[in-house]
Amino acid sequence: MKRIYLIATIFTVLIIIVAVVASVMLMKPISDEPEGGDDLTPPGLDDTTGPDDTDDTTTDSPLISGFDFELETGTYWNYYWTSEYNEAVQGSSGIHSVTYGDFIITLGEAILIDGITAYKTEIDGDTRCHDFNYTLRWTHLAVSGNKILGSDDNGASLKTIFDAKTGVWQGGGFFLDFPDDLHVQPSQTRIENEYINTSALCVSVSRSEGGNYYDPVTGITIYSSDERWSTDGKEFYKGGLGLVGYYYYYGWSDSGGGFFSSFSWKRELGLVDSSLTASDGFVLESTSWVRKADMPTPRYNHGASVVNGIIYVFGGMDSDRQPLDSVEAYDPATDTWTTKNSMPVSCSIANSVTINGLIYVYGGENGIMVYDPLTDAWSTHTGLLESSSYTPWWYFRESTVFSDRYMVLVHALRHTKIGGGNFYTGYLRIYDLELELGSVLLLQETEINYVLEGPAIIADSTYVYLFDGFWNLRFNPLSRESTWEEIAHEGHGYDLAAVKVDGLVYAIGGRNDEDRPFREVMAYDPELDEWIEKSSMAKPRYDLTASVVNGKIYAIGGYGNNKALSVVEEYDPSLD
DSSP: OHHHHHHHHHHHHHHHHHHHHHHHHHHSOOOOOOTTOOOOOOTTSOOOSSTTOOOTTOOOOOSSOSOOOOOOTTOEEEEEEEEEEEEEETTSOOEEEEEEEEEEEEEEEEEEETTEEEEEEEEEEOOEETTEEOOOSOSEEEEETTEEEEESSTTSOOEEEEETTTTEEESOOSSOOOOTTOEEOOEEEEEESSSOEEEEEEEEEEEESOTTEEETTTTEEEOSSSEEEEEEEEEEEETTTEEEEEEEEEEEEEOGGGOOEEEEEEEEEEEEEESSOOTTOOOOOOOSEEEOOOOSSOBBSOEEEEETTEEEEEOOBOTTOOBOOOEEEEETTTTEEEEEOOOSSOOSSOEEEEETTEEEEEOGGGOEEEEETTTTEEEEOHHHHHHHOOOTTEEEEEEEEETTTEEEEEEEEEEEOTTSOEEEEEEEEEEEOOSSTTOOEEEEEEEEEEEESSOEEEEOSSOEEEEOSSOEEEEOTTOTTOOOEEOOOOOOOBSOEEEEETTEEEEEOOBOTTOOBOOOEEEEETTTTEEEEEOOOSSOOBSOEEEEETTEEEEEOOEETTEEBOOEEEEOGGGO
8 A cells, every 4th residue: 555655656746847847848948059159140130138238349240241451552453444336327337446455543642531541542554445534533542441432522521432331332433423322232243354254243323215314324314215325334343352343335326217326335344453352362363464664755667676685666657657766775674764876867667686786777768777785876787778779669678587697578569459559569588697797698589479468577497487467478498499388377467566485476466457456466386387365465556566575575666546656565475
């Protein structure tokens, strides 16, 4: 009996214990919090436990990270751009125009604006393209509190360009402009153009025809009619870098009265180099072509030769097609230009070669002049002058050096077509100058039985290469039985520059039959008889020169955008 009572008592106690445990479990909320009490509340959300918790030392994280980077004097951004204009009128061939350029934005002296350190903006380079000018409206820039700030009143005050805490653009960006009361949310996307390819935040404002809408981007009222307007403006930003790209399209068309006409502008810009670093590890692939100090005198059809690491530039023409006699020398080591003793006479179409430390300048009816860089003095090579036998029928002349010793000259002979117009054929002559000054030996002469436009020639120790708009040819001067041989053609145009580096022959710039200048660069591999596409110059041009110093190519001057150019770009083949 006692045993039954004991069992009943134990059973009752167990029931009470189970009931107590169950009641405690029911009163306690279920939690996913891991052991150790780690708080997994997302940053930026209110995780306080009551109104008395007033700890304001906690800072909310920004909605978009990477925009707390630091600026300083000397911070820079290097941008390349392309601008394209199209115009079509029913019954006509229309207009198509493309311009290219590059510029650098650099931060100058620092000032305090409303207690925030801001830096003066300086922009240098090609900023004008068709209807637009890449002029910054922000005279000063700052980054503070995860905000990009700018001053448009010369440092009197700062405005918010982008607030990374809220992820809102207001009042536009660097080149995209819209009213201050228009707040734009960015989208995560990619920027992909010929200058940059990376993930980025995009702020966009676009509109199309209809509803009598006033477009704040262009300042144009868009009406609903036979006229159709469209605008599309985008800026691309990346954490740690800021602005990495820009795109803008503006188009119009009219089909009223059964007659169609239209025009459009399209602009694209990309960051190619910066002193800043992307927050996500992205590395800018700095362009293989780098802008260097401009030549003092804009010119084209000039000559250029190298002696002891210095590039000497001779003659050519200015924008008014006036012949030049000036001589200027460029030192790549210091990126500086100096003026030298002028040529005895002006030379509108100059070519030059270097042999044994002397530069032979060859061009037009002025014969051949000899320049000594050591003495900065000029003389005339009478033997070459007599041998070259200038006549009014000789039109253009090109020169190079074969096997580091022999001067190679190409004369183009002008012919008149039946019905009007001209065409050209040429002769190649090779001279031995390893003789006393004033004498010369003609080693080889051969006719170029091809119609020429504006050839460029270059030579190595085996062949002389000729690149023209119609033909690519090579000739072996070592063989008396040699004839001109056609090699692979890539359609690179004529009036280009040619140099050789590390076994490759580079064809740089040029133009087509419509006088459109090229910025393209191609490299020819003689062993494979193949062309390789290389990085393009920033500035399209023709009638330029190219020289090689310490394995780098320097493209100097030329003609583009309807004027003589002073642009100098440096190319490092090892980066391409």
